[in-house]
Structures are given as structure tokens and as C-alpha cells.
Amino acid sequence: MLEENFQKIIEMIEKRRDMVYHKITEQQILLYLEIGQFLFEIKASSGYGAKVIDKAAKWMKDNYPAAKNYNRRNLYRMVEFYETYKDSSELLKLTTQLSWSNNLLILDGTKDNQEREFYLKLSIKERYSKRELDRQLDSAYYQRYLIAPDKNLLLPSTTKTIDEDDYPNTKILDLYSLEFLDLPNNYSEKDFKNEIIKNMKNFILEVGKNFTFIEEEYRVQVGKQDFFIDLLFFSRELSCLVAFELKIGKYKAEYASKMALYLEALDRDVKRKEENPSVGIILCTSKDDAVVEYSMSKSMSQTLVSEYKLKLIDRKLLENKLKQVKELLENEKDDEK
Numbered sequence: 043m044l045e046e047n048f049q050k051i052i053e054m055i056e057k058r059r060d061m062v063y064h065k066i067t068e069q070q071i072l073l074y075l076e077i078g079q080f081l082f083e084i085k086a087s088s089g090y091g092a093k094v095i096d097k098a099a100k101w102m103k104d105n106y107p108a109a110k111n112y113n114r115r116n117l118y119r120m121v122e123f124y125e126t127y128k129d130s131s132e133l134l135k136l137t138t139q140l141s142w143s144n145n146l147l148i149l150d151g152t153k154d155n156q157e158r159e160f161y162l163k164l165s166i167k168e169r170y171s172k173r174e175l176d177r178q179l180d181s182a183y184y185q186r187y188l189i190a191p192d193k194n195l196l197l198p199s200t201t202k203t204i205d206e207d208d209y210p211n212t213k214i215l216d217l218y219s220l221e222f223l224d225l226p227n228n229y230s231e232k233d234f235k236n237e238i239i240k241n242m243k244n245f246i247l248e249v250g251k252n253f254t255f256i257e258e259e260y261r262v263q264v265g266k267q268d269f270f271i272d273l274l275f276f277s278r279e280l281s282c283l284v285a286f287e288l289k290i291g292k293y294k295a296e297y298a299s300k301m302a303l304y305l306e307a308l309d310r311d312v313k314r315k316e317e318n319p320s321v322g323i324i325l326c327t328s329k330d331d332a333v334v335e336y337s338m339s340k341s342m343s344q345t346l347v348s349e350y351k352l353k354l355i356d357r358k359l360l361e362n363k364l365k366q367v368k369e370l371l372e373n374e375k376d377d378e379k
Contacts, residue, residue, distance in 0.1 A: 068138040071145065075134070078124030081117060095121060123149060130155060136162040143172045151179035160184050168251045177247065181219040185360035189367050190216045214323060217360075218248055218350040225352060234288045235272055252279040260285075262307035271304050282318040283308050286325060293329035293347050295337035301345045325350050 085094045099114035106112070126149060127134050133155060137145050144165055152158045161184065165175050190213050222244040223237040238245050239258055246253050253275045260274035273286040285304050287297065301322040308320040322345040334347045 064139065067141055070142060071138045071140075074120045074142065075124050075127075075137075077112075077117070078120035078122070079128070081121050082124050082128075085121070119146060119149075126158075133159060133162065136166065139166045141172070144170065144175050147172065147175050147179060152184075157184050160187070174247055177244075181221070181248075181354055182357045182360045185357065185364050186215050186217050186219070186355070187213060189360070189364050190214065214321070214346045214348065215249075216348055217355065218325065218348055219355055220245070220248065220350050220352055221354050223352060229290065231272075231288055231290050234290055238273065238288070249275075250277070250279075253277050253284065256283075262304060262311065264303060264307050269304065269307070271308075277321070280318060280321065281316075283313060283320040285320060285322045287322070289324065289326045291327055293324065293326040293334060295333055297324050297326075297347075298337040298345060305344055319344055322346070323348055 081095055081098060085091060088094055090097070095117050096114060099112070099117050102109060102112045102117075123137075123145065127137060136159070140148075140162065148158055148161045148165070152161060161175070161179065164170070164178070164183075168174075170178070220238075222241050223234075225233055225237055229237075235258060242255055246255065254277075256274040256276055258273055260271040262269050262271065271285045272288045275284045275286065276282070277284050285301065285308065287301055287304075289297065301324055305320045305322050313320055324345065324347045326347060326349060328349055329347050338345060
């Protein structure tokens, strides 16, 4: 039908709107960087120090009152912004693709350039709103991403490094933060599932925006028996079905065989030819890594066991764990030499 072709008009409009928005954002960030550099250099050479920014803010208020964004606080942020990124042209290019508010969140919530690069690329790729980015920073997504186990390398299209363009969140995390769920003290697996369904937008933000929800209690048939997968998703980046099993206690070895049955049924009867083998994620409140390893050691299972927490995870604990992981990797490299 002729009318169906008119959809292209909407696509043209949206494309140009996006281009205009990104161009405006880019010019705004470049302007703030330019002002930051200007004041930084005056501060360094004039002998007035930080007073230069105070004087500039007062001058702007008296002579350019319409420009409310150029108050003392914002001028300080522009100088700080420039000073942080001035030695990295690659990161500077990334900053121009994000809003000023998102840039400030990253500036305040990160400790080094590697972490800044992570959140800059993640925000660009996932098109995070200010609220979504703030949540990822609060939940220490960077630290949780880096301590995810190497078994992720068995999954299609995943990567252990954070240096490539194909960025998070394709990786299955070892630890998920589900602080947005409003669960009673003594909750059941049914309560757990229902709360995730009610908070699906937040759950997808946590597991990855590339996940598309298919169905709860998804039925697969094996022989004459029906089995039901708690939550079934499709990952566009992994190009595979992803089955979630929700548990309210510690991981048990028998969970692995049940998930293996689900994945086999999905691959035989549901998966399309062009898709990758299905992946299973068992969410538990805790796990014994040895039990996980032993229960899956006899097969190249596409199953991962992840813990979840119902409160925001202590960032210092995660940073200490990340430090241990880095030290372990360095020791392994030394042993190989």
C-alpha cells in the first residue's frame, strides 16, 4: 500500500532530529571545554589562582545576566572538565556525544580514565538518560563488569576487554543489583518473578538494553512433559535466546541439569537456524564457586550462575575484589614468563 511507504517520511524526520540534537550537544560540550581551557590557562598564568573563576563569574553576572549557565559553580565545573580530559583526545571526542548532565555524572562518579572511558562508551551505546546513567554509577556497574568470570568468553560475541568498540553490556555479570525490587522479608520465587515483571524496565537496564523480553513461564515440551522457564529473553547482540531461572537461596548442583534440559529444548524446538545456541542464567542469592564448577565441568554448558543483591552493593567491597582479580591476572602473567 502507498501509505506504508510514508513511514519513510517519519524516519527522515527522526534521523534529522537526531542529527540536529547531536550537533547541538557537541557544540555545547566544545564550548564548555573551550571556556574551561581559557580559564584554566588564565588561572595558571595570572597569579590569581582560583579567584580568576570567581572574578569571571561576577563579571558574567554583571555584563551578561541572560547567560545563567555561567555562574561560579558551572565555571568551576568547566575548568575541572577541561583539566580532567585535556590529555586524552580520544576521551574528549567521546564527551561531545553526551549531554552536559551525563558528562558531569561521569566526572563525579569515576576515579580514572579507564573507568571514564567505560561509562562514556556505555552511555553512548545504550543512550542512557541521566537517571539511567546515575543508577549504573550508583550500582558500580563498572566494577561488576570487570570481575565477571572468564566463562563469558564461551558465550557468542562477548569480550573480556573494555578496549574494543563492541562494548558492554553483552557480558553476563557475576553479580546483579536488583535494589529496585520491592520484596517482602520472606519472599517466594513467585514474588521474585512478579516483582521483576512489574519492574521490567529497570531489570532490562540492569541486564542490558539489548535484551528483549519474550515471556514469563515460557513453556517447552520434552516428550509428554511440559516445563516452564521463569523468564525468557532474546539478546540482539548475542543473537540468542536467554533463559533466566530465579532462585531465592544458595545455588544447588541440581539446578544445572534442569537448565541444560531447558536449553536443549530451546535449541531443538525454538531457536532459529541463524541464531546462536541458547544461554541460561541461574540467579541465586549466593553460590559456592566450587559447586558451580563441579556441576558444570563435564559439559561445555552455556549456563552461567550469577548472584543478585536486593540492596546497592558496597562499592569499596567491589573495588577490593577487582583489585584482587587484577593482582591474580598479573601473577598469572608473571608465571607464564
